[in-house]
Amino acid sequence: MxxxxxxxxxxxxxxxxxxxxxxxxxxxxECAAIRSSFREEDNTYRCRNVAKLLYMHMLGYPAHxxxxxxxxxxxxxxxxxxxxxxxxxxLLLDERQDVHLLMTNCIKNDLNxxxxxxxxxxxxxxxxxxxxxxxxxxxxxxxxLLKTSNSYLRKKAALCAVHVIRKVPExxxxxxxxxxxxxxxxxxxxLHTSVVLLTEMCERxxxxxxxxxxxxxxxxxxxxxxxxxxxxxLIMSGYSPEHDVSGISDPFLQVRILRLLxxxxxxxxxxxxxxxxxxxxxxxxxxxxxxVGNAILYExxxxxxxIKSESGLRVLAINILGRFLLxxxxxxxxxxxxxxxxxxxxDHNAVQRHRSTIVDCLKDLDVxxxxxxxxxxxxxxxxxxxxGMMKELLxxxxxxxxxxxxxxxxxxxLAAEKYAPSKRWHIDxxxxxxxxxxxxxxxxxxxxxxxxxxxxxxxxxxxxxRLYKAVLGDYSQQPLVQVASWxxxxxxxxxxxxxxxxxxxxxxxxxxxLDILESVLISNMSASVTxxxxxxxxxxxxxRFTCTVNRIKKVVSIYGSSIDVELQQRAVEYNALFKKYDHxxxxxxxxxxxxxxxTTNGPTEIVQTNGETEPAVLETKPPPSGLQPASQANDLxxxxxxxxxxxxxxxAPTSKPASAGGELxxxxxDLNLTGSPxxxxxxxxxxxxxxxDGLPSQPLFNDTAAGIPSITAYNKNGLKIDFTFERSNTNxxxxxxxxxxxxxxxxxxxxxxxxxxVPKTFQLQLLSPSSxxxxxxxxxxxxxxxxVLNPQKQQLRMRIKLTYNHKGSAMQDLAEVNNFPPQxxx
Amino acid sequence: MIKxxxxxxxxxxxxxxxxxxxxxxxxxxxxxxxxxxNCLSRSKDQCSFIEYKDFKLVYRQYAALFVVVxxxxxxxEMAVYExxxxxxxxxxxxxxRVSELDVSFSTSENHL
Numbered sequence: 001m002x003x004x005x006x007x008x009x010x011x012x013x014x015x016x017x018x019x020x021x022x023x024x025x026x027x028x029x030e031c032a033a034i035r036s037s038f039r040e041e042d043n044t045y046r047c048r049n050v051a052k053l054l055y056m057h058m059l060g061y062p063a064h065x066x067x068x069x070x071x072x073x074x075x076x077x078x079x080x081x082x083x084x085x086x087x088x089x090x091l092l093l094d095e096r097q098d099v100h101l102l103m104t105n106c107i108k109n110d111l112n113x114x115x116x117x118x119x120x121x122x123x124x125x126x127x128x129x130x131x132x133x134x135x136x137x138x139x140x141x142x143x144x145l146l147k148t149s150n151s152y153l154r155k156k157a158a159l160c161a162v163h164v165i166r167k168v169p170e171x172x173x174x175x176x177x178x179x180x181x182x183x184x185x186x187x188x189x190x191l192h193t194s195v196v197l198l199t200e201m202c203e204r205x206x207x208x209x210x211x212x213x214x215x216x217x218x219x220x221x222x223x224x225x226x227x228x229x230x231x232x233x234l235i236m237s238g239y240s241p242e243h244d245v246s247g248i249s250d251p252f253l254q255v256r257i258l259r260l261l262x263x264x265x266x267x268x269x270x271x272x273x274x275x276x277x278x279x280x281x282x283x284x285x286x287x288x289x290x291x292v293g294n295a296i297l298y299e300x301x302x303x304x305x306x307i308k309s310e311s312g313l314r315v316l317a318i319n320i321l322g323r324f325l326l327x328x329x330x331x332x333x334x335x336x337x338x339x340x341x342x343x344x345x346x347d348h349n350a351v352q353r354h355r356s357t358i359v360d361c362l363k364d365l366d367v368x369x370x371x372x373x374x375x376x377x378x379x380x381x382x383x384x385x386x387x388g389m390m391k392e393l394l395x396x397x398x399x400x401x402x403x404x405x406x407x408x409x410x411x412x413x414l415a416a417e418k419y420a421p422s423k424r425w426h427i428d429x430x431x432x433x434x435x436x437x438x439x440x441x442x443x444x445x446x447x448x449x450x451x452x453x454x455x456x457x458x459x460x461x462x463x464x465x466r467l468y469k470a471v472l473g474d475y476s477q478q479p480l481v482q483v484a485s486w487x488x489x490x491x492x493x494x495x496x497x498x499x500x501x502x503x504x505x506x507x508x509x510x511x512x513x514l515d516i517l518e519s520v521l522i523s524n525m526s527a528s529v530t531x532x533x534x535x536x537x538x539x540x541x542x543x544r545f546t547c548t549v550n551r552i553k554k555v556v557s558i559y560g561s562s563i564d565v566e567l568q569q570r571a572v573e574y575n576a577l578f579k580k581y582d583h584x585x586x587x588x589x590x591x592x593x594x595x596x597x598x599t600t601n602g603p604t605e606i607v608q609t610n611g612e613t614e615p616a617v618l619e620t621k622p623p624p625s626g627l628q629p630a631s632q633a634n635d636l637x638x639x640x641x642x643x644x645x646x647x648x649x650x651x652a653p654t655s656k657p658a659s660a661g662g663e664l665x666x667x668x669x670d671l672n673l674t675g676s677p678x679x680x681x682x683x684x685x686x687x688x689x690x691x692x693d694g695l696p697s698q699p700l701f702n703d704t705a706a707g708i709p710s711i712t713a714y715n716k717n718g719l720k721i722d723f724t725f726e727r728s729n730t731n732x733x734x735x736x737x738x739x740x741x742x743x744x745x746x747x748x749x750x751x752x753x754x755x756x757x758v759p760k761t762f763q764l765q766l767l768s769p770s771s772x773x774x775x776x777x778x779x780x781x782x783x784x785x786x787x788v789l790n791p792q793k794q795q796l797r798m799r800i801k802l803t804y805n806h807k808g809s810a811m812q813d814l815a816e817v818n819n820f821p822p823q824x825x826x
Numbered sequence: 827m828i829k830x831x832x833x834x835x836x837x838x839x840x841x842x843x844x845x846x847x848x849x850x851x852x853x854x855x856x857x858x859x860x861x862x863x864n865c866l867s868r869s870k871d872q873c874s875f876i877e878y879k880d881f882k883l884v885y886r887q888y889a890a891l892f893v894v895v896x897x898x899x900x901x902x903e904m905a906v907y908e909x910x911x912x913x914x915x916x917x918x919x920x921x922x923r924v925s926e927l928d929v930s931f932s933t934s935e936n937h938l
Contacts, residue, residue: 058843060855128846252912255905295904302902330873335904366873 004037005030007051014059027056038069047073047084054088067092067099074106079118082110086121090128104134111141119145120156127160135164139171146178151187158182158193162200169204176201176208183226188250191230195256198223202263213264213271224264224271228278231257235285251292258282258299265307272307279304283316291331294324298335305343318343318350325357330366337361337372344379355380359389362396374404378411386419390429398436405440409433413445423456427463431480435470438477446479450486454592464491468508471516476525482533485520488513489537490592493544510545514538518555532566535559539574543589553578708824713817714800718745719774721754721800723817725824733793735824737786743774745806752804754784759797763789774804788825796825828906829881829896834862836890865892875903886910 005013010030017023034049050069057063070092073085093100103125110122123145126138142164145157161175175197182194202209212223234249234257248254261279265272282300287293297320304317321343324336337358344351358380361373374396381389390412397408412433420426430449434441453463467484475481488495495508520526520534535556542552556578559571577585708725715721719741726736743749752772758764769784790796798817803810830849833842840858849857864876865885876883878896884906885894893910897903 057851058840060840060851062851251908252905255902259902291904292908295902295908298904299902331875331904331907334873334875368873368875368877371877 004033004045004049004052006048007055010052011055024061027059027061031056031061035065038065043076047078047081050084050088054084054091057091063092071099071102071106074103074110079115082118082121086125090125093129100129100131101133104137107134108138108141111138111145116150116153119153123153123156123160127156127163130160130163130167132167135167135171139164139168139174143174143178146175146182151185151190154182154185155187155189155193158190158197162193162197165197165200165204172201172205172208176211183223183230188253192250192253192256195227195253195260199256199260199263202260209263213268224261224274227257227261227264228274231261231278231282235282248287248290248292248296251296254282254296255299258296258303262303262306265303267308269308272309275303275307276309276313279309280313280316283313283320288323291329294327294329294332294335298324298339301339302342305339305346314347315350318347318354322354322357325354325361330364330369333361333364334366334369334372337369337376341372341376341379344376348380351376352380352385355385355389359392362392367401370400371404374400374408374411378415381415381419383419383421386415386421387425390416394429394432394436397433402440405437406442409437409441409445413448417448417452423459424462426452427456427459427466431466431470434477434480434483438480441479446482449479449483453483453487454490460487460491461494463487464495468495468513468516471520475516475520475523478527478530481520481526481530485517485530485533485537488517489533489540492537492541496545510541510548511551513541513545514548514551514555517541521555521559528564528566531564532570535567535570535574539570539577540589542578543586709821711817711819711821713739713798713819714802714813714815716813716815717806717811718743719749719802719804720744721802723820725821727824733789733791735788735790735796737788737824739784739786741774741782741784742778742780743776744778746776747807748776749774749804749806752782753802754782755801755803756786757799757801758788759794761790761792761794762796765789790825793825796820827898827900829898830857832858832861832892832894832896834858834892834894836862836866836892838862841891861894861896862892865894874907884910886914888914 013026014023017026030052034053037045037049046069050066050073053063053066053069057066066088070085070088073081074089076082076085089100089103093103107122107126110118111126113119113122123142126134126142130138142157142160145153146161148154148157161178165172165175179194179198179201182197183191185191185194198212202212231254234254237249261271261275265275279300283297283304286296286300288297301317301320304313309317318340321336321340324332325340327333327336340351340354340358358373358376361369362377364370364373374393377389377393393408393412393415397405397412400408413430416426416429420429430452434449453460456463464487467480467487471481471484492510492513495513496510517534517538521531521538526534538552538555542549545552553575556571556574559567560575562568562571577588581588708727710722710724713721713723720743722740722742724738724740726738727734739754741752741754750773752769752774754766754769756764756766765787767785767787769782771782774780774782788796797820800815800817802813802815805811827846829845829847831842831844831846832840834840838859843854843858845854861878861883864878864883865887868876874885876885881896881898882903883894883896884903885892886907887893893914895906895910897906
């Protein structure tokens with residue numbers, strides 16, 4: 001068997017390979033040779049083979065078969081063997097392999113070896129890949145070595161101790177006594193590693209931290225003054241060749257000490273006080289011409305920010321950061337921006353001073369710097385500077401890379417929401433964002449924007465005009481088109497009538513508006529959602545516009561056979577509106593009410609059904625009365641949309657009868673209702689239950705209506721009221737009661753009003769009744785839906801009040817309903 | 827904490843690699859390729875710190891060789907930058923005018 005080739009030759013051969021395949025071939029051949037050599041148990045060349053194996057491992061080829069060989073090398077007596085063996089162990093083995101435990105004994109012996117280099121090797125390996133079992137076994141040895149006088153060994157032992165502590169935190173106590181003398185060394189290597197050890201201890205355990213901070217008997221053993229003294233020596237001492245890096249002595253040690261000081265001083269007044277002087281000294285004395293100096297200054301600034309320093313020091317730190325920002329070197333600017341981001345929460349005013357420089361950084365070429373500058377700019381926006389900042393940010397949005405656009409757009413929206421000086425400005429800003437970065441905008445921006453627009457009532461005309469102009473030019477940006485079509489649908493009449501105070505009114509005819517909406521529908525660029533918006537908008541315009549109703553009818557009927565199921569469904573239903581339910585159309589398509597402002601904690605709070613948001617809470621708040629029926633019916637219209645049914649029950653802003661029900665919540669006995677005059681519009685209210693009936697059943701409620709028995713709640717004087725129950729599948733504390741009122745007398749009952757009250761632990765919501773006339777002889781009924789929220793699952797009780805006109809006289813009755821079946825509320 | 831220390835040349839060949847956290851072999855090559863791609867795409871006057879996944883890369887170019895160190899957020903980036911330079915200076919002293927070949931051929935010395 002010829003002698004295996006040397007590592008150098010292997011490397012040379014591999015370098016001659018021209019393709020990846022050739023290289024792989026060579027390596028496989030060599031691996032085979034190595035494997036057979038291992039099998040032969042050849043001692044002399046083992047080290048060479050393992051070295052080659054390590055090289056191949058570095059290139060990325062599997063080398064696990066060499067692990068056992070490494071162990072054998074470690075066990076041999078030759079130093080070169082040991083060296084390669086330990087190196088191999090460090091690279092190839094880790095605690096996932098079981099083989100590593102075999103090393104423990106070898107390491108133990110080597111830790112007690114006579115040659116310091118061997119000891120050093122063992123310490124290195126243990127510190128690199130020791131598992132917790134190994135660490136436990138060998139911690140005693142390491143601790144002994146920590147106390148030797150040999151500085152070469154001491155520093156390695158300190159690093160090994162760091163690793164041991166990381167693996168087995170309980171052993172920290174063991175190393176404590178040894179640390180006492182560590183800082184008294186002259187050797188920088190030992191100093192450095194001991195500072196690392198102390199840092200690790202302090203970071204891991206708050207007890208250790210307290211221990212190190214407190215004043216001890218001998219003043220010389222206080223940690224903070226010791227560190228301060230060392231640092232002082234470093235700065236003050238003259239040129240020392242072995243520690244010098246570009247004119248500063250041992251910057252690495254300085255940085256480490258500063259970090260340890262930071263940990264010691266955090267949240268601790270005494271230590272912070274002791275450090276103030278030295279920090280000021282470092283900050284002023286360090287040279288900033290070289291990168292090294294800047295590195296130290298950076299660490300100093302971080303430390304000043306973290307500890308409880310006095311304000312003068314903090315101002316000094318921020319000024320240093322400001323100087324960094326003006327520096328030409330990109331690295332330094334990046335570092336400054338990062339630290340400013342960290343401190344902007346606490347020292348807001350100081351950072352504001354540098355605002356202009358930060359904004360300039362937005363224009364920098366470097367990606368990392370731009371990102372940091374953008375984040376920092378958003379943090380700095382406040383009420384005073386919002387206009388200027390927004391201008392800069394919008395300009396940035398125009399020119400930045402796509403990966404930033406989404407974040408920038410959402411940031412701008414948030415800032416605009418918080419600090420908008422006027423509604424018009426707000427709307428302008430949002431429109432600008434939509435036109436420049438429309439396709440990167442987040443999905444919930446559209447409903448938010450719509451909500452904002454409805455809330456700014458006086459701006460409707462202006463908004464719709466601007467949106468119209470924007471879409472006229474270009475309808476490829478989906479969010480923009482969605483918002484625009486929604487607005488045009490809602491406020492198209494304002495657009496056509498040309499009343500706009502803020503801007504020059506433009507002359508638009510109804511046909512032109514319809515042209516635009518139709519082109520959106522037809523265009524290939526429109527997403528399915530956008531088309532839905534456009535179709536709904538066209539439909540709404542049928543009530544707002546006067547002369548083009550036929551055209552609208554035509555459009556809607558065309559889409560009744562569209563391939564897109566969503567569009568088809570909508571079109572078919574709108575068609576039905578034109579034909580069968582034409583009397584309902586105006587009421588259904590009335591203006592949307594002002595929407596509740598829901599906190600934008602997350603998109604899940606807002607239920608989005610075709611862009612019309614509804615608050616996802618069951619609480620009832622009374623908005624203007626005439627609009628409830630329309631909006632409530634609108635919600636049901638959206639229920640027709642089918643595909644966006646959400647698990648949350650879409651509760652409309654409720655009608656006045658329900659608000660009266662809300663007032664009733666507190667009045668159990670006294671049913672002094674203010675409901676009667678308000679219920680006058682009730683007769684004109686379209687009939688939601690009909691629409692629901694005409695549809696394929698929605699899977700909102702489980703159909704165990706049969707499962708829960710219905711009850712007769714009231715039966716007197718010919719008036720019978722039945723309750724039927726449904727429980728919601730998705731929300732078990734909601735019960736839906738449908739009441740049916742029938743009249744068995746010979747005369748009709750007119751102006752029938754049903755009111756109900758429930759105990760305080762419940763919440764009640766009354767939807768509008770189907771009509772207010774109960775025809776005689778049981779020939780017809782009034783239906784009304786009641787929703788009861790019963791979070792505590794208490795027994796359902798209800799008090800009802802009925803008012804109606806019968807035989808020419810007004811009748812009123814109170815009754816209590818107690819016979820609710822248990823399934824309705826459990 | 828330093829996660830890894832790499833020396834990769836412009837063609838993407840790794841000359842030295844030391845990982846201080848466990849990363850599987852296949853992932854290592856992928857990681858190295860991606861990292862070098864990021865570094866190569868930077869121009870000379872861009873800053874040396876790149877944010878990559880959830881940690882930072884500090885890189886420095888010496889002729890045709892890139893030294894890349896992966897660190898997490900607790901480390902001082904500028905200190906690591908200096909460390910890279912210090913390391914290269916040490917190599918320089920050891921090999922007297924180090925070149926890429928020296929780095930590739932003496933892996934064991936480099937590691938230790």
